[in-house]
Amino acid sequence: xxxxxxxxxxxxxxxxxxxxxxxxxxxxxxxxxxxxxxxxxxxxxxxxxxxxxxxxxxxxxxxxxxxxxxxxxxxxxxxxxxxxxxxxxxxxxxxxxxxxxxxxxxxxxxxxxxxxxxxxxxxxxxxxxxxxxxxxxxxxxxxxxxxxxxxxxxxxxxxxxxxxxxxxxxxxxxxxxxxxxxxxxxxxxxxxxxxxxxxxxxxxxxxxxxxxxxxxxxxxxxxxxxxxxxxxxxxxxxxxxxxxxxxxxxxxxxxxxxxxxxxxxxxxxxxxxxxxxxxxxxxxxxxxxxxxxxxxxxxxxxxxxxxxxxxxxxxxxxxxxxxxxxxxxxxxxxxxxxxxxxxxxxxxxxxxxxxxxxxxxxxxxxxxxxxxxxxxxxxxx
Numbered sequence: 001x002x003x004x005x006x007x008x009x010x011x012x013x014x015x016x017x018x019x020x021x022x023x024x025x026x027x028x029x030x031x032x033x034x035x036x037x038x039x040x041x042x043x044x045x046x047x048x049x050x051x052x053x054x055x056x057x058x059x060x061x062x063x064x065x066x067x068x069x070x071x072x073x074x075x076x077x078x079x080x081x082x083x084x085x086x087x088x089x090x091x092x093x094x095x096x097x098x099x100x101x102x103x104x105x106x107x108x109x110x111x112x113x114x115x116x117x118x119x120x121x122x123x124x125x126x127x128x129x130x131x132x133x134x135x136x137x138x139x140x141x142x143x144x145x146x147x148x149x150x151x152x153x154x155x156x157x158x159x160x161x162x163x164x165x166x167x168x169x170x171x172x173x174x175x176x177x178x179x180x181x182x183x184x185x186x187x188x189x190x191x192x193x194x195x196x197x198x199x200x201x202x203x204x205x206x207x208x209x210x211x212x213x214x215x216x217x218x219x220x221x222x223x224x225x226x227x228x229x230x231x232x233x234x235x236x237x238x239x240x241x242x243x244x245x246x247x248x249x250x251x252x253x254x255x256x257x258x259x260x261x262x263x264x265x266x267x268x269x270x271x272x273x274x275x276x277x278x279x280x281x282x283x284x285x286x287x288x289x290x291x292x293x294x295x296x297x298x299x300x301x302x303x304x305x306x307x308x309x310x311x312x313x314x315x316x317x318x319x320x321x322x323x324x325x326x327x328x329x330x331x332x333x334x335x336x337x338x339x340x341x342x343x344x345x346x347x348x349x350x351x352x353x354x355x356x357x358x359x360x361x362x363x364x365x366x367x368x369x370x371x372x373x374x375x376x377x378x379x380x381x
Contacts, residue, residue: 122299166184275341
């Protein structure tokens with residue numbers, strides 16, 4: 001079996017290959033970020049003028065600023081931006097390795113996790129070019145690692161790392177502030193439950209209102225959009241999604257919500273799971289019309305399998321030992337739910353799946369390996 005470190009380096013060199021020979025044609029948005037950084041560099045003190053050139057507020061966000069800084073110390077060549085993302089992905093893989101060691105996973109689990117982490121097409125492409133996904137992936141892995149160190153090792157130092165990571169990740173995409181807030185809440189809650197086999201009623205009294213508040217308002221508060229939240233979460237998300245579809249001119253990869261036309265409380269109850277389902281598994285089989293759609297469908301099948309294995313494993317494992325894995329899996333569902341609120345295109349969704357990739361691979365392959373091992377022992381017996 002190939003060692004995890006070998007898979008990491010193979011993933012690293014595969015990304016260099018993609019950067020060298022794709023010419024950036026696979027991800028059009030990467031040219032947008034390259035253009036912003038290059039334009040800001042050339043404008044010098046007049047960098048604010050980039051807003052009038054079409055960059056908007058995104059032109060002054062953290063990622064273009066980092067890219068501009070890199071170009072100022074080297075040169076504004078597209079491939080330099082690619083290398084930046086590739087090295088950040090390499091760092092994210094190292095953090096993932098530390099997470100797996102902290103969880104004491106077996107070699108089979110590590111092999112499967114890094115095999116997909118390194119070579120799944122959506123990640124391979126989007127972390128090989130000047131895009132935010134590699135950075136989001138890194139900071140999400142850092143957030144999970146710090147959270148686990150706090151829970152498992154009672155590390156006070158990692159509260160500092162967690163706080164810094166939560167702040168920085170929101171600088172790459174506004175909705176990730178809401179995710180960071182949810183993680184901080186989960187860490188506090190996990191500490192409260194560390195040695196308890198049951199979930200006391202006091203916990204529900206404290207946590208449920210906070211989660212409702214976070215789910216209802218955090219997305220609008222922390223995103224870079226302006227919403228009228230007085231009308232409620234459902235109308236807010238509907239308005240944003242309609243604007244997103246109009247902005248993309250209803251492209252081939254755009255999708256309408258299954259619950260379109262259903263209003264009121266019932267609409268909200270049905271909308272959240274249905275919207276998440278579409279976000280996770282579009283394109284539906286009857287919508288496939290290109291090779292890219294076929295690739296994404298295979299990724300969707302793998303995603304469905306890992307979600308199923310994770311749920312089954314969590315339900316069959318004792319309360320204390322499953323909590324770290326439950327924490328990671330819940331973090332995955334929360335992240336994907338927030339992404340789903342503002343996504344109406346399965347091409348965009350394939351990018352948004354990348355930052356949370358490790359959060360699904362870890363519990364999915366952990367329980368898959370454990371089930372396979374138990375099955376072999378049963379057969380031998």
